[in-house]
Amino acid sequence: MPRMSAVSELARMLVAGGLSTDPLDRAPTVADVRALAKRRLPKMAFDFVDGGAGTETTLRANVSDLAEITLQPRSLVDVSQQSLTAEVAGQRLPMPLLLAPCGLIRVVGGDGELAAVRAAGKAGLTYTISTASSWSIEEIAAEATGPLWFQLYMWRSRDVISSLLHRATEAGCGALVVTVDVVVNAKRPRDHRNGMSIPPQVTLRNAAGVVRHPFWFASLLRGPPIGFRNLEGMAEGSSAMSHQDLVNTQLANVSATWDDIAWLRRQWEGPLFIKGITTVQDALLAASVGVDGIFVSNHGGRQLDGVSSSIRALPPIVDAVGDRLDVVLDSGIRSGGDVVKAVAIGAKAAAIGRSWVWGAAAAGDRGVTHVLDIYQQEISECLTLLGCTGIAELDRSFLRLPAAWSRSRSADPHR
Known part of the structure; x- marks a missing residue:
């Protein structure tokens, strides 16, 4: 029997015997999907997604602080009927989860963002198009079957911003998410060590990794060059430019103020969210300029290193503005239990970024569909074991927050 026929016969026998050859079937958690992505990508591509700024202190805290929150279940509760539905910005979702904006995702190979928007539509979840997407607003919208939002940076040119807003409206984006924590792009040491550039280039520092992943490299060649496709003709990278240099030299707006958000409020008729809020003071300012919601977010630990984890910042912010604004928790979410913790504190939903990117990779x-299924299953299981019949029932009585968080809040002058 020829070698390939023997391999095919073995695969058939394994499937017939109930043993799947699909790696996803052996990836029951988001951490397992991350491990699959790590194996499939060269180091420079994996680190571009996985890494953070500085010493990655905030990146680690986003995850470890969520783990410090303990759950307090209730026994002998009838949980035979359960609802995972949530509402954000007037939009009803099948579970309290959004796909956060992530840019330049063709770097993981394949279709990048297109894979995510298709999976989000299948699940009935909101996908947020990034200004920095490696596909255009129009190309992503053409693949969408579910709700779309659009993420905007406060970059230098109002003409560019106005053009993007018009395109987002035409594409059917129902809400605007304005990222305010990228005054400049922070140094991400992994990218510098790996020689990561926009578009990615093969260099002495990363050649070995590229050679070991030929299918990844071939997939990059099948699409347009990786870059800020929404800004073609306005912001172009080169083999000499790191991602940090590209943003900081061509796009960053160090003079943006809350007056610019007020201007945006006048330009955009739909729901408007501010992403990148980590203090009560900024949450109150956001409310004062008429936004509809905020993302409590530190950019996944990819901007200012050393700031509070998002989950630790969440309780006082919810207490201050939760009755006026829809609050979304972003950064550090890795499981359905994490989503439940965020909602129990007072968030309307949680946003995932790296999780869906690992799935796409x-x-x-x-x-991506597998990742979303993991979240749905884990949220449902967590509610059942908590003795909670649905998302709407969650509150802080189901949690025990670390005592140190309360002590630090009492010392916060912006509380």
Whole structure:
């Protein structure tokens, strides 16, 4: 029997015997999907997604602080009927989860963002198009079957911003998410060590990794060059430019103020969110300029290193503005239990970024769908074991927050 026929026969026997050859079937958690992505990508591509700023202190705290929150279940509660539905910005979702904006995701190979928007539509979840997407607003919208939002940076040119807003409206984006924590792009040491540039280039520092991942490299060649496709003709990278240099030299707006948000409020008729809020003071300012919601977010630990984890910042912010604004928790979410913790504190939903990117890297559309299925299953299981019948019932009585968080809040002058 020829060698390939023997391999095919073995695979058939394994499937017939109930043993799947699909790696996703052996990835029951988001951490397992991350491990699959790590194996499929060269180091420079994996680190671009996985890494953070500085010493990655905030990146680690986003995850570890969520783990410090303990759950307080209730026993002998009838949980035979359960609802995972949530509402954000007047939009009803099948679970309290959004796909956060992530840019330049064709760097993981395959279809990048297109895989995510297709999976989000299948799940009925909101996908947020990034200004920095490696596909255009129009190309992503053409693949969408679910709700779309658009993420905007407060970059230098109002003409460019106005053009993007018009395109987002035409594409059917129902809400605007304005990222305010990228005054400049922070140094991400992993990218510098790996020689990561926009578009990615093969260099002496990363050549070995590229050679070991030929299918990844071939997939990059099948699409347009990786860059800020929404800004073609306005912001172009080169082999000599790191991602940090590209943003800081061509796009960053160090003079943006809350007056610019007030201007945006006049330009955009739909729901408006501010992403990048980590203090009560800024949450109150956001409310004062008429936004509809905020993302409590530190950019996944990719901007100012050393700031509070998002989950630790969440309770006082919810207490201050939760009755006026829809609050979304972003950064550090890795499981359905994390989503439940965020909602119990007072968030309307949680936003995932790296999770869906790892799914896209691991297996394209199927990988993202698998990640979303993991979240749905884990949220449902967590509610059941908590003795909670639905998302709407969650509150802080189901949690025990670390005592140190309360002590630090009492010392906060912006509380």
